[in-house]
Amino acid sequence: MEKVIPFLMFQDGKAEEAMNFYTSLIEDSEITTIVRYGANEGGDEGTIMQANFTLKGQEFMCIDSNIKHEFSFTPSFSIYVTCNTEDEIRNLYQRLNESGQALMPLDDYGFSKKFGWLNDRFGVSWQLNLPK
Numbered sequence: 001m002e003k004v005i006p007f008l009m010f011q012d013g014k015a016e017e018a019m020n021f022y023t024s025l026i027e028d029s030e031i032t033t034i035v036r037y038g039a040n041e042g043g044d045e046g047t048i049m050q051a052n053f054t055l056k057g058q059e060f061m062c063i064d065s066n067i068k069h070e071f072s073f074t075p076s077f078s079i080y081v082t083c084n085t086e087d088e089i090r091n092l093y094q095r096l097n098e099s100g101q102a103l104m105p106l107d108d109y110g111f112s113k114k115f116g117w118l119n120d121r122f123g124v125s126w127q128l129n130l131p132k
Helices: 015-025 086-097
Strands: 007-010 030-036 048-055 058-064 078-082 101-107 114-119 125-130
Touching (some): 007 015, 015 058, 086 101, 086 125
Antiparallel strands (some): 030 048, 048 058
């Protein structure tokens, strides 16, 4: 086995928008490769056939699905982020929650200084933690 990489499948051509958003929020993050569908290929021309990006060194892979599925992302799989400061967790929670859905509002739940869980506008679930 060479490596294990989280894989995100976006619908409605949102993969590139999501990658740009995520890499703009988290420092030391970048889009590393993008392969787009061309004319007369298996997806809409210009959408993401396959792309890779990193968030703080963690590699992710994503695609734009040209097939409409009856499923999407679920909170049972989430991206877990450990934050360093109150400002960092507050800012990240606010930005990710824009047009998203709060599952657990940012608060002290006893097991950390501050914690929040949400689905972003793309449906991807995030857990943000500020340890004690």
